[in-house]
Amino acid sequence: MTVLDPATPPCRTYLFADPASHSLSPRMHRAAFAHAGLAGDYQAVRVLPADLATAVSGLRRPDVLGANISLPHKEAVVALLDDLTPAARAIGAVNTVIHRDGRLTGDNTDAPGLFDALVEAGAAGVGDRPRDGAVVVLGAGGAARAAVYAALILLERDVYVVNRTHVRAEELAAAWAAPDADHQARARVAADVPWDDVTLVINASSAGLDAPEQTPLDAAYLTRLPLSAVVYDMVYRPAQTRLMREARAAGLRAENGLGMLAQQARLAFQTWTGCDVPVSVFLNALATPQDEAR
Template identity: 65%
Template sequence: MTVPDRLKTPRAFLFADPAAHSLSPRMHGAAFAHAGLRGTYEARRVSAAELPAAVAGLRAPDVLGANLSLPHKEAALPLLDSLSDAARAIGAVNTVIHETGQLRGENTDAPGLLAALRDAGLAELPPGAPVVILGAGGAARAAAFVALRDLRRPAWIVNRTLERAQALADEFQAFGEVWAASAGATPWDAAPLVINASSAGLNDPGQTPLDAALLARLPAGALVYDMVYKPAETRLMREARALGLSADNGLGMLAHQARLAFRAWTGADVPAHVFLDALRPPEPA
């Protein structure tokens, strides 16, 4: 899809609650400028009760679509006209695409994660070896989809609440070999890739989803990908690096999911570095 000429100032949104601290306006503002489009991207605080009306408003002719974040990624599904295969399988929509009155739900978190893992050195990991996913919420569902469907690797789901990990593993059986396990029963020494899709460390930098003693059981050369990106080096990343492992934060995933949403809305293939550069804090004057 390309932006029609009649759309002099196309609009896109983020619906989330809270929304004030989102980095998405910076990224999409930079992308509009790079693409030479006079578009706007506005982060709106939308409560659960307000979501149906906000989504209905996306059918306006000058609207390209919206990103959805907590707590709307699952709740929006029945409000849309169609869903991509990934959005349906993951059960979450982070990008709504408006095309002539029709709203399509897409999940760019999953391909965004895949692109970020490639940037972080995925190609150097032994093929076919298992992935351990920490967490069992929406982000973990996207990670399980990537592990099973895109990477065709077996997956172990490890979550604070084991029942939720088990429910996710049961649901994703159709996509490949997937198990739920307690941290103690997980085959860490066989897993060259660990993805933190839990919120541990998000609001408390002292927190980690994985004890250093378990990290130490990962094979040499393993990659630890933390979807959390504040602070830029999380405790999980710091402890993994101290053991000589590779580690990366979730900024790459954030940038790539935005790049893919922007491309779906406008047809413009803005390079990932534009989104990543927009995430860097401004240089002190």
């Protein structure tokens, strides 16, 4: 990977999303540029679906390193790129575009960012007992697809997908069906999950986002988990969701999604610049009042 020289002319990076104005990403990436001593900038731009192709073609300018892509464009952007990394292809969604010499490559740093956040949190044997216990993924949207990839491919665990709309959980699990694979993704309603075999629950649904009393999982199921299990909520606003509160009340460890947010940004910054800026730089940039969204 080429590491940018501090003498490089100003380099531009973007977030394309709708909405974009309250994103936390600019403060993280600007802190990273400053830490790396690079003359770079990061702008959050509101891009409507009808304008996505024009915005993406603008990334081919010589002074652009790349962009983050967020809701609602993570899947639509795939068709506008020259190439995909294996992770982005498998997940079917792109959160990071890398520009090199006029070519645009789509990557997905949500899955490895989640994995790194779980390792950092010491969650459920990640890193030392990777094959212990199954993972429950709550949700069936883009974040859930990244979570299933992280659980099946990076953690090497069996996965149960639980979603409010069950047919979407079945579609997600079916996309990973490979009878000869070491680990399987299966769709389940919560009542049919073997909870005492589960050591990690990942909330990849948007339940709880800006809704402190909303939860994707009845608290009764949390009491059926082994006490060594960890609940990882991708939601980070509020900092403690109802799911986290009820998990802690059941004696379990619970983490919010700030670690993942910082790790996916760290990995995106690394693909653009070649600089491995410590995750603490990104976390410190987030350590201001939680009144903004990604």
